[in-house]
Amino acid sequence: MTAPGSSSDQVGGAATVVPAVDPVDDTTRAVALRLAASGHADASVQQRVVHAMLEAGASCRPADVIAALHDHVGPDTDTSIARLHTRLRALGGRLIIVGDRDYPPHLADAWPELGAPLWLFAAGAHVPGDRRPTVAVVGTRRPTADGLTTARGLSLALADAGVTVVSGMARGIDQAAHRGAVDGGGATVAVLGTGLGVDYPTGSSRLRAAVASSGALLTELPPGAAPRPWHFLARNRIISGLATATVVVEGRDRSGALQTARLAGGQGRDVWAVPGSINAPASAAPLALLRDGATPVTGIDDFVAAVCDTLPGPAAEVAPRGITGLSPSAAVVYDLIGAVPATTDALVSTSRLPAHAVLAAVAELVDRGAGVMTPHGIVRRQTATADAGGGRVASVSVAGSTGMRPPQW
Amino acid sequence: MPSGSEPVVGVARSVALVGLRAVDVTVEVSISAGLPCFSLIGTTGTAGRQAGERVRAALHATGIRLPSRKILASLAPADVPTSGARFDLALAAALLVRLGAVASSALTDAAFLGELALDGTVRAVSGVLPAAAHLAAAGVDRLFVADDNVREASLASGIGVIAVGDLSELLAILDGAAHPRALPARPPPAAADVADLADVRGQAEARRALEIAAAGGHHLLLLGPPGCGKSMLAARLVGVLPSLTEQAALELTAIRSVAGLLAGTAPITLDRTPPLRAPHHATTAAALLGGGGGVARPGEISLATHGVLFMDELFEWPRRLLDALREPLEQGTVRIARAQATVCYPAAFQLVCAANPCPCGGAGTCDCTDAEVWTYRRRLSGPLADRIDLAPRLSALEAGHLVDATPGEPSHTVAARVRTAREVARERWGVVNRLASAEPVRATARPAALRTLGRAVESGALSGRGFDRALRVARTCADLAGDDQVDREHVLEALAHRAALRAARVAR
Structure with a gap:
């Protein structure tokens, strides 16, 4: 660290x-x-x-x-x-x-x-005062569980590499980014849309304190200034300006994250986007940026290496990490799930397995850490490293980033 | 016609009801010197106090004049709530004895239940079946009731039910001048008109959950967008449940009788179809749980006993009502205290709830975030969420399903599997799996199954209470598969059925 x-x-x-x-x-x-x-x-x-x-x-x-x-x-x-x-x-x-x-x-x-x-x-404690790489991790206030995991994982890895993480302290992706950097022991800077001494977003005072002690809270607004919509639009140019690269994790088609990324481009900074499904509304902003020439984030390690301008490590593991020892029906279902939640009914009709087999398979994948249950259905756990013994899974968790525990079920 | 000597007091037998409990009531009438009046003592409620006027008018219409003297009638015991007009017929019979129109011996081993119209016609009253069952047990031979109560009363075995259309018929039968009318022969039971599961297309997860719910008696929450067929599916649960036992059917019919739902419409044979009650979320506590002045009447949850209580739009229900369901869900009975008595009605229903899956309704392209859905589902009352074991998600109906020619599996094949599984459970512990004790169920599970559940508890996904609840569902899955031992796959399936509920509970 x-x-x-x-x-x-x-x-x-x-x-x-x-x-x-x-x-x-x-x-x-x-x-x-x-x-x-x-x-x-x-x-x-x-x-x-x-x-x-x-x-x-x-x-x-x-x-x-x-x-x-x-x-x-x-x-x-x-x-x-x-x-x-x-x-x-x-x-x-x-x-x-x-x-x-x-x-x-x-x-x-x-x-x-x-x-x-x-x-x-x-x-x-630490207003960024040198020219070390600094990355803005931004995204929607209404993220998916996968988005939160990604934001946190990116920030954790960036902090580990000594990169300062900048974001906007908004609920959702922003707070997950700050939390990841704090947990990673790195520096993180929050650019506020309020003055100092304003409890906004409410309920984030502990995170703000943690950010202030590991990095800094910055704002151009006078102390006590209340949150106003235009404050946040103006604030975004400071986020992009502080960072050498801006990465958009998730955002809808007219989100503030999209604006931050466009400002970053205008300031001559690198713009990265985390690709998502074309069917996921929360991935609209990153996909729009990719269409316009942003660099896709293909993996956390690749991204951190590129941002730090170091040589990429040994050839990145392209094949998905194998999950072994799954039951036959769970293996079938595992191949059918991805980042977009799949309902049991959809899995039944695509797998042609009976409902009880699909239900057991879904629970097995969650039990093995290969899948995550969201209210909309099961998604594949991207960062899973399940062991063959069917034990617990070592993976980053989004706990605490938004006050929510990860819904394993 | 008069038999000569007039007894000092005319006595007739009737029955009061406190909830489902029948209490013998003795009706006594005396006529003495004094200012002409009809005085009724020992009764409660307006309808009871006015009984004298009705009886006087009805006797007058039948051609019997009451003497211009003081008439005193008493209902004993005086501390039993005796409201309503159900004692009119007994009052008239006691008066006929006192007046010497009928020999007192004619009333031996006879009881009377009925309200009188001013023209002498006998009208039906509620609660005749539990009263008749009580009288039969007490060794009473004959029960006189209104025509519309005959079929209901005759569901109780061991007692002769005699229909009396009006007071003159009563007089003729008691006097021996006429024979009781023959009861109509019982026609074969009509095939119950229950909707069939074959009408439900797709919905694999919900169909499976419905089958498990039917086989194990587990409570069910259907999550799906408006119009996807939640009510349709709930109504079909009744069709895959086994028929009621005679004892259960009698209990249910008695509740219907006390609720006054049977007069004139009661089937001649015992209705063994499990009931389905679907109260609206704007219903009152009294209508749902039971209530009313004096002695509480049974509510929807008692009318659903041994059957299904369907609560649509679960999140629209007031929290107060949902919390009030705790005791019934736990004990299978509901206790209601009112001014005159505290009554206890059976309420052993199976709960089927329905709700939209997320704040936007979930139809079409849902853009609710996971956090929003969790917040929404957290509104599910804690006590209720703790008791629901199956929460399938229904898919929005697609146009393809409507024209799809392949029908779903019909109710009778599902019902056959359900019946087999229920029999296995009854042989094992005498009750459905939901009601089985925890330890014996654990004893039928393989170690791998228990380890999987243990991991779910460790990860915070399952509460301690949830451990055994999930295991009971797994037991039902095993029973449906014909397996003696609960295996890992059964436990996994049970966990998957709870997934939507876990999302409701783990947040924050």
């Missing part, structure tokens, strides 16, 4: 950190803090001001942008800087401005044209 920040040279791309832009002075910093805390200079205002400056041929040094924003929004002399500092300290947060040493370098690459925010509120 690689501790974050300890061995960046191991994982490639250890470029010397050269601040692309100059840090701002303390006076400007105070102005920026007032602006950031007021919420008046939000993403859209920043974008307008920056575009106007670019068109006018002006240099977009952070200090200049802050000054322009100050003019645009109007002077604010009422807010006490000391009070703002106290408030931030209470939340364990601080303000990071483009050009600061701890402004994430990958995100700084997207400054100013590609949507990087002028500032970020950060709370947590």
